Amino acid sequence: MNGLQRNTDFLTPIEVELGVDENGMTTAKKLYNFLELSPSNYSKWCRTNIVENSFAEENVDYWAFVLNDEWGGQATTDYKLTAHFAKKLSVKGNSEKAEQAREYFATVEERVKQKAIDLTQLSPELQMFNKIFQSVAEQQLEQKRQAEKIAEVENRVDSIREVVSLNTTSWRDDTGKILKKIGTSLGGGQMYSQVRNESYELLEKRAHADLNRRLVNRKRAMAEEGVSKSKRERLTYVDIIADDVRLIEVYTAIVKEMAICYGVV
Known part of the structure; x- marks a missing residue:
């Protein structure tokens, strides 16, 4: 218990409220409560925005796990969310809380980038393999971003x-x-x-x-x-x-x- 207290002493209020771990990840339930959304709509929100989200990949953007009720009630499914995915979910909100969440997770993403290792310390062979990997990864990410943009435009056109x-x-x-x-x-x-x-x-x-x-x-x-x-x-x-x-x-x-x-x- 004391160890846990020492850890939370270094967290900001928003990190405590979001239950952010050492990797900058939160959970769907923590984020949902932080955004002050309707308690009765949690399951539907998770299904629509996480499970059935065609632009979210399980075990990449989120990880499902069972959350047991501390009072012995019915267990519910929760989801561990990456900072990037949590920021995307926060974009859909228009409240001040949603804006706070977006700014926080954007900061987390930037912090992760700053922790990247100095690739110049790698051997020439590993640097070559890393460049190949980065090239393939960038192509896939760009394809995913383009697909998301197309879907967003189509949805917006339909709405307009x-x-x-x-x-x-x-x-x-x-x-x-x-x-x-x-x-x-x-x-x-x-x-x-x-x-x-x-x-x-x-x-x-x-x-x-x-x-x-x-x-x-x-x-x-x-x-x-x-x-x-x-x-x-x-x-x-x-x-x-x-x-x-x-x-x-x-x-x-x-x-x-x-x-x-x-x-x-």
Whole structure:
């Protein structure tokens, strides 16, 4: 225990929080908690961003291991992450924590480079083999980087096309999809509800409209018309927006702006 304490004495606060080891590696769970993402979405986040990530290679970028619950609960799978991969995962976040993580892991990568051995001390033969190895490695890494860039561009083009094509005809489904995408990028879970509520608040401010008052009035009118209570209760702000062409136009513009602001295009 004392030995462990001596080791952590030399760590910075961010290294302690990320559980960084002597190789600058953290774990998926430590990084996830550091980024302050939704606790209920951890498994899905790991599956989407690590296990099913076509640009991440097991036993190269990450190593899976079983994490036993200290209270005797169900064991979970965690992943050891290289500094480079952890930085890539942090890039997807827009919070201050994500920025801190990106800066830290970028520093770790630079530190690793500085620790590289002086190749001039090697024999001519080993220097030759090293050059061959480096050449092959650089080619493979460059191919991987190019594939990542192509995929990123394709995804961005698809997202931009989705936002640009957003119009007042299919606005219901289109705005819903974009808001869900924003919610997912922020960690999923309750984030979608928060993003959706944010869109309504922006609409009320910009259009000077009281959506709740309109909703109450609409339900009262439906009751007077004899519409069943169950149908009245299913009424939402989206239905209220649909009644007003001006609200539809303003709301559509707001969702487009949110997509750009949250970086989902």
